[in-house]
Amino acid sequence: MLNTDSTKPIYLQIAEWIESEILIGNFQEDDKVYSQYQLAEMYTINPATAAKGLNLLVDEKILYKKRGLGLFVSSTGKEIIINKRKNFTLKGLVRELVIEAKQLQLSEKELMMMIKELYEEEDKQ
Known part of the structure; x- marks a missing residue:
């Protein structure tokens, strides 16, 4: 889960991992999530680093x-993650893909066909 060789800070990796757990349904609305101490023990990291990742998700x-019980998934948590990843992460990846396709002089039709083929391959898995 955590990539210590990554340039991405550990606290962001923690936040993204919890987001992914919410998206795949391992944490549902109003479910309690791991504490900073549980995360610190699971991944052998400083509890303050884990807390920073959790607080980022609270801020969002x-x-x-x-109070006194821990952190829980909000009723709009999953929707917030979907919108954030669609509007920022996915849009950025698509932008990079389009730039690369244009540099390779790939037509829009060719690019769309490649995407469609890969999308269909993923459906089969």
């Missing part, structure tokens, strides 16, 4: 705090 309203 994906998680909410219940």
Whole structure:
């Protein structure tokens, strides 16, 4: 899960991992998520680093705090993640793909065909 060789900070990797767990359904609305200490133990990291990742999700309203009980998935958490990843992450990847395709002088039709083929391959798996 965590890639210590990555240039991406560990706290961001923690936040993205929890987001992915919410997206695939391992954490549902109002489910309690791991504490900073559980995450620190699981991944042998500093609890403050884990807390930074969790607080990022609280700031984005994906998680909410219940005083004395921990952090829980908000009712809009999954929707927030989907919108964030669609509008920022996916859009950025598509932008890079289009730039690369243009540099390779690939037509829009050829690019769309490649995407369609890969999309269909993923459906079969």
